[in-house]
Amino acid sequence: MSEIVKSQASPGDVVVVSANGNVTNWLLALIEGGIPSGSILLEYFTGLQASVGFSQEILKQIQLDVKAIETLIEQSHYSQSDVLAYGEAWSSLILSNVLSLKGCKAQAIDSCRCLKLNTDTYQYPFDQSFADKALGQLYSSEPDSVFVVTGYIALDQELNKTTLGRNGSDFSATALGNLINAPSITIWTDVSGIYTADPKIISKPLLVESLTLCEAQALSELGANVLHEKTVLPLLSYKGSVHIKSFDKPNEPGTVVSQEITPTNRVKTITFKSKLNKVCVHSIDELQARRIQKKIAEKSIASYVNGYDITQHKLTFYIEKSDVFSVTSTIKAMQHYPSVLLSNMTLISLVGQNIRQDKRIIERFIRRLSSFDTQEIHYPNNSHSLSVVIDDEHAEGLLRDLHTSFFYQEPTVPIVVLGYGNIGKKVIELVDKGAERLGQSLNRSIQILAVANSKRFVCESNGLALDNIDGLLSNGNDNTDDQIFSWLERYAGRELIIVDVTASKSISDRYKGFAENKWHIISANKIAASDKDYARQVESVLEDNRRIWKKNTTAGAGLPIQASIKNLHEAGDQIEEVSGIFSGSLSWLFSEFDGTKSFTNLLEVAQDNAYTEPDPREDLSGNDVIRKIRILAQQLGFEDAPEDFEAAISDELLEGELVEFWQKSEAINTYYQGLLDQAKAKDGLLRYIATLTPQKLSLKLEFIDKSHPFASLNPCDNVFQVISAWYKDNPLIIQGPGAGREVTAGGVLNDLCDLLRGH
Numbered sequence: 001m002s003e004i005v006k007s008q009a010s011p012g013d014v015v016v017v018s019a020n021g022n023v024t025n026w027l028l029a030l031i032e033g034g035i036p037s038g039s040i041l042l043e044y045f046t047g048l049q050a051s052v053g054f055s056q057e058i059l060k061q062i063q064l065d066v067k068a069i070e071t072l073i074e075q076s077h078y079s080q081s082d083v084l085a086y087g088e089a090w091s092s093l094i095l096s097n098v099l100s101l102k103g104c105k106a107q108a109i110d111s112c113r114c115l116k117l118n119t120d121t122y123q124y125p126f127d128q129s130f131a132d133k134a135l136g137q138l139y140s141s142e143p144d145s146v147f148v149v150t151g152y153i154a155l156d157q158e159l160n161k162t163t164l165g166r167n168g169s170d171f172s173a174t175a176l177g178n179l180i181n182a183p184s185i186t187i188w189t190d191v192s193g194i195y196t197a198d199p200k201i202i203s204k205p206l207l208v209e210s211l212t213l214c215e216a217q218a219l220s221e222l223g224a225n226v227l228h229e230k231t232v233l234p235l236l237s238y239k240g241s242v243h244i245k246s247f248d249k250p251n252e253p254g255t256v257v258s259q260e261i262t263p264t265n266r267v268k269t270i271t272f273k274s275k276l277n278k279v280c281v282h283s284i285d286e287l288q289a290r291r292i293q294k295k296i297a298e299k300s301i302a303s304y305v306n307g308y309d310i311t312q313h314k315l316t317f318y319i320e321k322s323d324v325f326s327v328t329s330t331i332k333a334m335q336h337y338p339s340v341l342l343s344n345m346t347l348i349s350l351v352g353q354n355i356r357q358d359k360r361i362i363e364r365f366i367r368r369l370s371s372f373d374t375q376e377i378h379y380p381n382n383s384h385s386l387s388v389v390i391d392d393e394h395a396e397g398l399l400r401d402l403h404t405s406f407f408y409q410e411p412t413v414p415i416v417v418l419g420y421g422n423i424g425k426k427v428i429e430l431v432d433k434g435a436e437r438l439g440q441s442l443n444r445s446i447q448i449l450a451v452a453n454s455k456r457f458v459c460e461s462n463g464l465a466l467d468n469i470d471g472l473l474s475n476g477n478d479n480t481d482d483q484i485f486s487w488l489e490r491y492a493g494r495e496l497i498i499v500d501v502t503a504s505k506s507i508s509d510r511y512k513g514f515a516e517n518k519w520h521i522i523s524a525n526k527i528a529a530s531d532k533d534y535a536r537q538v539e540s541v542l543e544d545n546r547r548i549w550k551k552n553t554t555a556g557a558g559l560p561i562q563a564s565i566k567n568l569h570e571a572g573d574q575i576e577e578v579s580g581i582f583s584g585s586l587s588w589l590f591s592e593f594d595g596t597k598s599f600t601n602l603l604e605v606a607q608d609n610a611y612t613e614p615d616p617r618e619d620l621s622g623n624d625v626i627r628k629i630r631i632l633a634q635q636l637g638f639e640d641a642p643e644d645f646e647a648a649i650s651d652e653l654l655e656g657e658l659v660e661f662w663q664k665s666e667a668i669n670t671y672y673q674g675l676l677d678q679a680k681a682k683d684g685l686l687r688y689i690a691t692l693t694p695q696k697l698s699l700k701l702e703f704i705d706k707s708h709p710f711a712s713l714n715p716c717d718n719v720f721q722v723i724s725a726w727y728k729d730n731p732l733i734i735q736g737p738g739a740g741r742e743v744t745a746g747g748v749l750n751d752l753c754d755l756l757r758g759h
């Protein structure tokens, strides 16, 4: 902690400390007779001194203090607060000493010098003028020091030391921050901030980046551990920002709470409070009910789902099991008769500013509850939360269901199509035709929010009308500098699917950003997926954010080669080799090219049929197949094998710009006529064959025999021959069209369905 303070604090900053480790519990145990002496404290601080290296004088002081505490307790001459206050006092002495030893001038300050409560309860506010005077003196006498102030302790109205209850140090910190008008307050804790749900129950929940004050308050009232109700009280009048950060990962951004945060009107987090008991007090009027609630609050006991039934004259609420005795005796002392109706109940609440004003959120919440046997739904007084009570046994299941529903799935999934060429147009046409049926079968509707080509984009938050995208695009917004992404910023953090049907490197370079924005990706574009290091980074961010990257069409268009490899792997097969013809355009060209039409004529037809890449040289050079090989190699675990790739054309024919390429038609035709002649001479066929093994990734232009398994293909077919432990003597063959508008767009739709099903 001292390293964090040293690197982050400047002279004049206030650091509020709580007691080290278990010290408060041990002091309490000493008072209550749970432990006979303070030797455990002495052992602890001796060990701490050895590891942290604070001065021997402080250790001696602590030893004297522990002796004095033992004597006080023996003679029963003590107040509990006085004894408990030692924990924080020792912390502040140790931290200020360690900081000074590290060259950061620091002063230990007793918070009773500056924090005085105005009331005799734990309620805010503290005395501003008392704090101003004390802190003014401190600042003028020690202008170049960091002040290490004891948390948890303050003076009460009669100037007696008092403790501030559970999470008292955080309370002291926000109170002091507010009193001194600090621009920001950081609460250092053992978690990286506030999560969308308890990480002990939900694996890898999402970090909540920011909370409005209303959200923080609602959260704290629902018993959130990181943000206690009292901690939030001073923030109601505080103008700065509060950061909740982890001392283990100080460079991570954590969660920020501030009045400045713009409300998103969405569910930000789901709280979970288990082991609750329901208490009921019958035959009381509303005033008596309020008195009971006030008394319980004064005892610093949290009660939830408080409700007074005017017709039945009864008050009901939930409390933690450990508070039952204290609460029931308090109520009995007020001459009322409480009964404990239910035990082992859990309160689960959605929190987000104004969520109760959103009918869709309420409906979705109720729909999720319908498959669970819940006790009661509660609509708290504020409009920022929505709660349900369920028995402990079924609570985790409900939390998981709600968490998936509210953080990983939108009821209407927004889709953005990047690329409006051969494949993009067909994808939109298929979505337009099939969206309703798709929505029904998946129980989630889909909506295309935006479509872009390299020049223009169109967008509509409520979904574009898909029957006239051409018309819309002709008057669309400028996209020459990828301006669509400025518009898309509003969807950062929300579930959205990017469909990349461009062949663009600049779009591929944005995949990591898509993943960081918590967007799913479906790509037909092969560039990102074929770069193994980049693909790994993208996958890792997506996994952390529980998002999916589907890329089936990047090899074999609509053929299920990637899914088959994955299934065989998962089922335990060992794939030894995958070989075949992976280029749809070259497969078509080598089938059709018999010398009657020129090669470049056929190449133009292949381009019109959308078999080639936007730039057909990518096919002839081998680049397109090389990308497919690299994509499959990653799935096979062969990605580090040496590569031996050969182009399907000579290098000089590829030189220059695309227009120059077409100007070289004659030379290109002569080149391919030469290859055809060679094939005929051998009574063979020309094929561009890829082979993947753990030892080698290769791509070769070959003359094969007419009886070869890769000889009899339909024009444009791809063939994948898989040899594995299970398919050894008789290989698995996946064969069919490997390029074209329908098959590829159909493959993209398949990916979309799989993605929406969570595969």
Ligand SMILES: NC(=O)C1=CN([C@@H]2O[C@H](COP(=O)(O)OP(=O)(O)OC[C@H]3O[C@@H](n4cnc5c(N)ncnc54)[C@H](O)[C@@H]3O)[C@@H](O)[C@H]2O)C=CC1
Pocket (backbone or CB within 6 Å): 418, 419, 420, 421, 422, 423, 424, 452, 453, 454, 455, 482, 501, 502, 503, 504, 506, 507, 524, 525, 526, 553, 554, 557, 584, 610, 611, 612, 613, 614, 738, 739, 740, 741, 744
């Ligand atoms: N044609 C096929 O059979 C198959 C194609 N693919 C892949 O699908 C992708 C698209 O192929 P086609 O539709 O044939 O290409 P295309 O050239 O017809 O369409 C590409 C579209 O992307 C747009 N674009 C380029 N840069 C952009 C940017 N920065 N932002 C937004 N849009 C941008 C272009 O304006 C164009 O509308 C390629 O990556 C290709 O490798 C994958 C499997 C099969």
Ligand SMILES: N[C@@H](CC=O)C(=O)O
Pocket (backbone or CB within 6 Å): 553, 554, 556, 557, 582, 583, 584, 585, 586, 611, 612, 613, 619, 624, 738, 739, 740
């Ligand atoms: N240009 C590609 C299209 C599919 O990926 C090919 O020829 O196979």
